[in-house]
Amino acid sequence: MLTASSTFRKSALQHGSRCFNSSRSGMITGFRTFSSEPEDPLPNPTDDVDIEVETPKPAECKENILRSTLRPTDVVKELNRHIVGQNNAKRAVAVAMRNRWRRRQLPKELMKEVTPRNVLMIGPTGCGKTEVARRMAELSDAPFIKVEATKFTEVGYHGRDVDQIVRDLMDISMNLTKKKKTDELREEAKLLVEDRILDLLIGSPSTTPSETQKGRGRDSFRDMLRQGLLDEQEVEIEVPESSPDKSNGVFLSGDQSNPNVAAMTEFLSRMSSGGGAISKKGSPTERKRLAISEARDVILEVELDRLLEKIDLKKEAVLAVEQSGIVFIDEIDKICSSKDFMTKSADASAEGVQRDLLPLVEGTTISTKYGNVNTDYILFIASGAFHAVKPSDMLPELQGRLPIRVELNGLTEDDLYKILTEPVANLLCQQVELIATEGVNLVFEDEAVREIARTAALLNRTVENIGARRLHTVIERIMEIISFEAAEMEEGTTQNVDKELVEGRLSDVLVSNDLSRYIL
Structure with missing residues (x-):
């Protein structure tokens, strides 16, 4: 039985709105939690003249450290929370991810010789191949991209060529690297923001020992600033000019995926913004009077940009792709032709790809707008x-x-039942939580869940085997009337x-299926 409950559990604070499986009671409980993360406590004020502030270390985020050192067993456990069965595929991708970390621990001479062991996953539609890739992207603290093989064409034909995969991966890596560095530098930038605001309020800090009293006053203002007592105070700061894009009548068309076109576009945008061929330092600014609560965010972005300018983000992003990049190519069988019917075809998405x-x-080596990228170790x-x-x-x-070949098994009726009950945030839990927003308590009995799995398996056998995706169709058919009328039901209704x-909601579907077999 599946119900909605207001029970709060400790794990709910970690996982948010989830449905949990209780093996003792045979029930899955869906509930919602509304909680806000407490803000970082304010630093304790001090009476000393010199305030000792711990310099933020450019250490990685704790979560990223955990992700980068995940053991294969940890990866499989995490995948088990979302995917039913397919243990061979889970183990293969877990080992592949771990080998990325193992390779980086080798001496440089040996590291150059160790290349990735690429994986081919073979399995019917809807058995979990794409879901494995999606969950891998969440787990991997590395540049990751998932592409469809059918989206690309042979070089010389109109369409995207396969080199675009690496260029898109570089864009992802650039954003990921910038986000990592921003998180590392945020605390340092916050200290600089405090100093900037204090300079605007009381002037530059004292530099002579005879002005110790002024230093104490600055420390007092710093404490007040950290406690939010000065948030309503207004200061005048310089902000980037909020003017429309000054393109000077220059419009550049063309394939922006081409590194030469992208570089020219970036150059012209800098020239038109008044910054010349250099960085944002020459960009026009304007003075605005803002409350400290608003000015803090504006100054923080400026300080973060200044700190990031000291780092070669492009170099680090390229290194991340070359050493840790992961490319998942789905539907690769769609660009294959059977040898029994091998013919010369003009299909630009077939063997040419x-x-x-x-x-x-x-x-x-692929040329991108960030530089050349070597794919030897992707x-x-x-x-x-x-x-x-x-x-x-x-x-x-x-x-x-x-x-490395990994075969995934087709889904049986028992597998479909497990998909409906075991994974975190499974389909039934999603329906329970959606209806609970209307104040209605939705309950799925165990016999009903088994009937849903039986019907989905039957349709897969008799119509077309689309695997777990069949469950979406069946559940939406069952929930059609309930979802429509839930808003009109009284709050607290079960x-x-x-x-x-x-059976009543799916009877016409099964009858239509039986008749369709006799239509020529």
Whole structure:
């Protein structure tokens, strides 16, 4: 039985709105938690003239440290919270992620010789291949991109070429690197913001020992500033000019994925903004009078930009891609042709894309707007259903570059039942929480859940096997009337979903399916 409850548990504070499985009672409870994270406590005021402030270390965030040192067993446990079964695939990607960390611990001479062991996942539609990639992206503290093989065309045809994969990965790495550095420098920037605001309020700090009293006054103002007692005080600061884009009538069209076009666009945007060919330092500014509560955020962004200018973000982003980048290529079977019906085809998304992928997977240098990127040590994970073709139908060279083969199993009725009950935030929990926003308590009985799984498995066998995605169709059919009428129900109403309700809502679907088999 699945219900909505207001029970608060300790784990709810960590995971938010979740549904938890209780093996003793055989129930899954859905509940909502509304909590706000407490702000960092204010520093204790001090009477000393010199305030000792701990210099923030450029250490990694605790969460990032945990993610970068995840053991394979930890990765599998985390994947088990979201994905049912497919242990072979989970273990393969967990080992692949761990090997990225292991390689970085080797001596430089040996590290150059160790290349990633690329993975090929084979399994029917809806068995969890894409979900594994999505959860990997959340776990990996590294540049990660998921692409569809069918989105690319052979070089020389209209469309995206495979080199764009690395360029998109570089964009992701640049944003990830900038975010990491921003988090590391935020505390240092906050101290600089305090000094800037104090300078605006009482002038520059005293530099001579005879003006100790002024130093004490500055420390008192610092304490008041940290306690928020001066938030309403107004100060005059310089902010970037909020004027419309001055393009000077220059508009550059073309493929922005081309590094040359992107570089020219960036150059012209700097020239048109008044900053010349250099950085933001020459950008026009204007003076504004703002309350300290508002000025603090504006100055913080300025100070963060100044600190980031001292770091070569492009170099670090390129290094992150080259040493830790992960590329997940989905639907790779769609660019394969069966050898039994091999013909010369003009399909620009077929074998030509495979040939273009060869140097990318083997290792080559790609030109991007951030610099040249070497793909020798990027980990590639490919996946496909391979129900119309076989893995052996891929180009032999590409097969050799995907040495680790992992087969995922099709989903049975029991697997579908587990998908509905075991994962965190499963489909039934989502429905419970959605209806609970209307003040209605939605209850799924266990027999109803088993009937949903049985019907989904039957439709997969008789119509088209789309795996776990069939559950979305079945549940939406059951919830159609309840979702429509929930807003009109009285608050506190309990809506039960039993086996009879499920059978009644799905009977016409099964009848239509039976008749469709006799239509030519």
